[in-house]
C-alpha cells in the first residue's frame with residue numbers, strides 16, 4: 618500500500634510526533650535528546666552475538682561506570698519496560714521526549730508508537746544516520762541529494778519502512794577526524810531541513826573544536842543555525858571561551874548527559890566529565906552572556922544501567938532532581954521554563 622506524503626505546509630507551525638501532528642502548546646516540559654529503544658553495540662560486537670552476563674547488583678556499578686564493557690547494557694528493546702520508564706517521567710512532569718535513535722543504531726518507529734500510546738508521553742522521532750562506524754558501508758557510494766531525499770521522506774511519509782513519521786532530523790553522526798561520508802550525510806540533512814522546515818540535531822566528534830567547525834559548516838552550506846542543535850557539549854567543551862563562541866553562531870547548545878555524575882568517561886578517558894552541578898555552571902555562563910534561548914538539556918539515556926528498572930536515574934531525573942537544584946542555585950522560573958519548554962517548542966515547531 619502506498620504511503621501518503623505530507624506537503625511542507627501540512628507541517629508548518631506544528632510538531633510531528635510518532636502518533637501524528639500536535640499544536641506546539643501541547644508539548645510541555647521536553648527532553649531534547651533521549652533513546653527509548655536502541656542498539657548501540659558496534660557492528661563488530663553485534664556479529665559476536667554474545668550479550669555477556671545479566672545485570673545484577675553484583676556487576677551493575679562496574680557496567681554503569683563503563684570500565685567493564687557489557688554488550689547487554691548497550692542494547693534495549695523491551696517496550697513494556699520502556700512504557701514503565703516513561704510513565705515514571707510523566708509522573709514527575711515530563712510530557713515530551715525527543716528520541717534520536719537513527720540509522721545504524723536500530724530505530725524502531727512502531728515500538729516508539731506503542732510506548733507513546735502506552736504512556737500518553739509525546740515522542741518526537743529523529744531520522745538520518747549516526748556515525749560512520751555504524752553505517753552500512755554502501756552508504757559511501759551515496760550522494761547528499763540521495764540522503765536528503767531519504768530524510769525528507771522520513772519526515773513527510775514515514776521512516777524505516779513504516780508510516781511513522783519523524784519530527785526532527787538526527788542525531789546526525791560526526792567523528793573526529795570528520796570524514797567524507799559523515800560530511801555528505803550532514804549536507805543531506807541540511808537539504809532535508811530546507812525542504813521540510815525541520816530542525817537538525819548533530820552528534821559531534823569528541824575534539825573540542827569540532828562543534829564550532831560543524832556550526833560553521835552548517836552555515837556555509839545554507840543550513841539554518843537557529844534550527845540546529847549540537848549535542849553532547851558536556852563531554853566536548855570545557856571552557857567558557859569555546860562555549861560562548863559556539864553559541865554566537867546561533868546554534869542551540871545541548872547539555873544532554875545530565876545524570877552522569879562520574880568524572881570517569883570511558884569513551885574519552887583524557888577528559889574529566891562534569892557532574893550536574895558543573896553542567897549548571899556552564900548553563901549560567903551561557904545565560905549571563907545572553908544565550909538563554911540557545912540552551913536545551915536532556916539525559917541521552919542509551920545504556921540500561923541509566924534506566925530506573927536497572928538501578929539508574931531514569932528519564933525523570935531532570936524533573937525530580939535537577940530542577941530543584943536549579944532553583945536552589947538561583948535559576949529563575951522563567952529560565953527553567955525557557956530551557957525545558959520554550960526552546961524545545963521553538964525547535965520542534967516546523968518552520
Ligand SMILES: [Zn+2]
Pocket residue numbers: 650651652717788917919
Ligand atoms: Zn544520542
